[in-house]
Amino acid sequence: MMSDQDNASPKQGVSLRLKALHKHYGPLHVLDGIDIEVHEREILTVLGPSGCGKTTLLRIVNGLISYDKGEVLFKGEQVMRPRPEMAMVFQNFGLFPWKRLHQNIGYGLRIQRRSPMEIDKIVAHYINLVGLNGFEENFPAELSGGMQQRAGLARALAVQPELLLMDEPFGALDAITREQLQDELLKINEAEPKTMIFITHSIDEALLLGDRVVLMTPRPGRIRFQLETGFGRRRDLEAIRRSSHFQALRHYLWEALRNPTAEPGPIPQFSGNVEGSIRDDIRAIRK
Numbered sequence: 001m002m003s004d005q006d007n008a009s010p011k012q013g014v015s016l017r018l019k020a021l022h023k024h025y026g027p028l029h030v031l032d033g034i035d036i037e038v039h040e041r042e043i044l045t046v047l048g049p050s051g052c053g054k055t056t057l058l059r060i061v062n063g064l065i066s067y068d069k070g071e072v073l074f075k076g077e078q079v080m081r082p083r084p085e086m087a088m089v090f091q092n093f094g095l096f097p098w099k100r101l102h103q104n105i106g107y108g109l110r111i112q113r114r115s116p117m118e119i120d121k122i123v124a125h126y127i128n129l130v131g132l133n134g135f136e137e138n139f140p141a142e143l144s145g146g147m148q149q150r151a152g153l154a155r156a157l158a159v160q161p162e163l164l165l166m167d168e169p170f171g172a173l174d175a176i177t178r179e180q181l182q183d184e185l186l187k188i189n190e191a192e193p194k195t196m197i198f199i200t201h202s203i204d205e206a207l208l209l210g211d212r213v214v215l216m217t218p219r220p221g222r223i224r225f226q227l228e229t230g231f232g233r234r235r236d237l238e239a240i241r242r243s244s245h246f247q248a249l250r251h252y253l254w255e256a257l258r259n260p261t262a263e264p265g266p267i268p269q270f271s272g273n274v275e276g277s278i279r280d281d282i283r284a285i286r287k
Helices: 054-061 101-105 107-111 116-129 145-158 175-191 203-209 237-242 244-258 274-286
Strands: 014-025 028-039 043-047 069-074 086-089 163-167 195-200 212-216 223-228
Touching: 014 054, 014 195, 028 054, 028 195, 028 223, 043 054, 043 203, 054 069, 054 163, 054 195, 086 145, 101 107, 101 116, 101 145, 107 116, 107 145, 116 145, 145 175, 175 203, 175 237, 195 203, 203 237, 203 244, 212 244, 223 244, 237 244
Parallel strands: 043 195, 043 212, 086 163, 163 195
Antiparallel strands: 014 028, 014 069, 212 223
């Protein structure tokens, strides 16, 4: 039987540290003094209104764009350019339309100059992990949106990153596919744990996937507050959705987003074991 200790979210060393980070695009002040620490194997979800700098923040972390002031430290080292320990998954899938599925997934490995035999072995593993067996020779145009996003995820995972950066990867998908991929992402992360930063506009998604949720202000983006979800690992997403804990946190975040200049008040607190209270809620609903 699994103990609460086994099921708890990890609290390990700091993987990524952002310190007093500022970014301008000409006269436009995009990020204003961002301070965040992300722990190893933590899933940090970032929520905020459109235009607050979420994607800019992710691209800075990945070394794709520069910043004006502050520090970005990955495992204690300054990030100045893209690093092989990081991989990014984009909202628009980012697949090459002229390459077949297995070629798209193996692209990063070829950039790393892995041997053909090694590439074939790794690509086959991740095609199986994301459930795309039988579609290896298909082009992206022959795949559904959900399948293309699975392929984008497999391509990022194939380079075996320590830090996975996800920029609204499920935002363009229909509701059913989105929920399916949320569940699959957590299962994949159980099998091969990563540190993850996940950008989203969805309150539900931020809570369901995140160990911790960071809420940003409208531009210039600052960290307004952050909260622990308390849902632990090996989550039953349907049970969480039905729980009073989830509903209270969801209402709190909605009110904070709806009133960006108002004081949000104290974050809802829950005594005792959160997962036990979720099970109690479900039993009460089913009676």
